[in-house]
Amino acid sequence: MLMLFVAAATVVGVYVILVETLFKRSQCRSFTAMAGKTVIITGGNTGIGKATALDLARRGARVILACRNQQKAEAAIGDIRRESEVADVVYMQLDLASLKSVRSFTDTFLKTEPRLDLLINNAGLVADGRTEDGFGIEFGVNHLGHFLLTCLLLDRLKEGGGGRVVTVSSMAYRWGKIDFEALITKKDLGTGRYSWQFFQAYCNSKLCNILFTHELAKRLKGTNVTCYSVHPGIVRTELSRNVSLWQKVFIEPVARMLFLDPEAGAQTTLYCALQEGIEHLSGRYFACCAVQEVYAKARDDAVARKLWEVSERLSGLV
Numbered sequence: 001m002l003m004l005f006v007a008a009a010t011v012v013g014v015y016v017i018l019v020e021t022l023f024k025r026s027q028c029r030s031f032t033a034m035a036g037k038t039v040i041i042t043g044g045n046t047g048i049g050k051a052t053a054l055d056l057a058r059r060g061a062r063v064i065l066a067c068r069n070q071q072k073a074e075a076a077i078g079d080i081r082r083e084s085e086v087a088d089v090v091y092m093q094l095d096l097a098s099l100k101s102v103r104s105f106t107d108t109f110l111k112t113e114p115r116l117d118l119l120i121n122n123a124g125l126v127a128d129g130r131t132e133d134g135f136g137i138e139f140g141v142n143h144l145g146h147f148l149l150t151c152l153l154l155d156r157l158k159e160g161g162g163g164r165v166v167t168v169s170s171m172a173y174r175w176g177k178i179d180f181e182a183l184i185t186k187k188d189l190g191t192g193r194y195s196w197q198f199f200q201a202y203c204n205s206k207l208c209n210i211l212f213t214h215e216l217a218k219r220l221k222g223t224n225v226t227c228y229s230v231h232p233g234i235v236r237t238e239l240s241r242n243v244s245l246w247q248k249v250f251i252e253p254v255a256r257m258l259f260l261d262p263e264a265g266a267q268t269t270l271y272c273a274l275q276e277g278i279e280h281l282s283g284r285y286f287a288c289c290a291v292q293e294v295y296a297k298a299r300d301d302a303v304a305r306k307l308w309e310v311s312e313r314l315s316g317l318v
Contacts, residue, residue: 065090099315103152139188230269
C-alpha cells in the first residue's frame with residue numbers, strides 16, 4: 001500500500017513539475033487595439049496561427065492568412081468570422097516550399113494592400129522531403145521561405161509606424177546546429193527517412209529562426225521596425241502530422257494530457273506582436289511572454305551574419 005502511495009505521489013509530482021516548466025502557461029495581457037492595421041500570418045489556417053489570427057481580428061486588425069491550402073484557409077476564415085462577426089480576414093495563397101510562390105505572394109500583396117504593420121512568420125513543419133527548389137523541406141519552409149518573405153516586405157513595414165516581425169521558433173533550437181558546407185553543397189541542414197533524422201533537421205531550422213532574428217535586428221537599427229523570435233510552448237498542433245503512426249499512438253495521449261492548446265500557444269506570439277515598451281529588446285528570444293537568454297550558439301554574430309549572407313544567395317536576393 002505504501003509503495004502504491006509513493007508511486008502515485010511521484011506521478012503527481014512529475015506532472016506538477018512538467019506543468020510548471022515544459023508545459024507552463026502564460027497570458028498576453030496587452031489591451032492594444034489593432035484597428036486600421038494590417039497583419040500577415042503564415043500558416044494562419046490552423047493551430048497557433050489560427051488562434052493568433054482570431055485574437056488580432058477581434059482587436060480590429062485586417063488579417064491576411066498566408067497559406068498553401070485554400071480550402072483549409074477558407075474554413076478557418078469561416079470559424080473566425082463566427083467568433084467575431086466584424087472580423088476582416090482574407091486568404092492569400094502562399095507556399096513557403098516554393099520561392100516562386102513567395103515572390104508571387106509578395107508581388108500580389110504589395111500591389112493590393114497599402115500597408116503592413118505586423119508580419120508573423122508562424123508556419124512550420126516536421127517532415128522529410130524537398131522543396132520545389134530542391135532544399136531540405138524543413139530548412140526551406142521553416143527558414144528560407146520566411147527569410148525571403150520578410151526581406152521582400154521590409155520596405156512596406158518601414159513605411160508604417162512601428163512595424164514588427166515575429167518569428168515562431170522553438171526551444172528545440174538548443175539541439176540545433178548549422179553545417180554551412182552541407183547547406184551550400186546539399187541544400188539542406190539534415191534529412192533522412194527516420195523521424196529522429198528529420199527532428200534533428202527541425203532543430204537546426206529553429207536555430208536558424210533565432211539567428212535570423214538576431215541579425216535582422218542589427219540590420220533594422222535606425223528604423224522603426226523591430227523583430228522578435230518566440231518559443232510558443234509545447235503545443236497540440238498539426239506540426240507532427242508527418243510522423244509515423246506508432247509515434248502518433250505514443251504522442252497523442254501525452255499531448256492530450258500535457259500539451260498546450262493553440263490559444264495558450266499563441267500567447268507569446270501575441271505578446272511580441274502587441275506589447276508596448278519592448279522595442280529595445282528587438283532581436284531577442286521570448287518564451288512564456290518574457291524575454292529569455294539563449295545559448296551562445298543562438299547569439300553568435302559571425303554565424304548569424306554568415307547565415308544571412310548564405311540565405312541571400314540561396315533565395316536569389318543577390
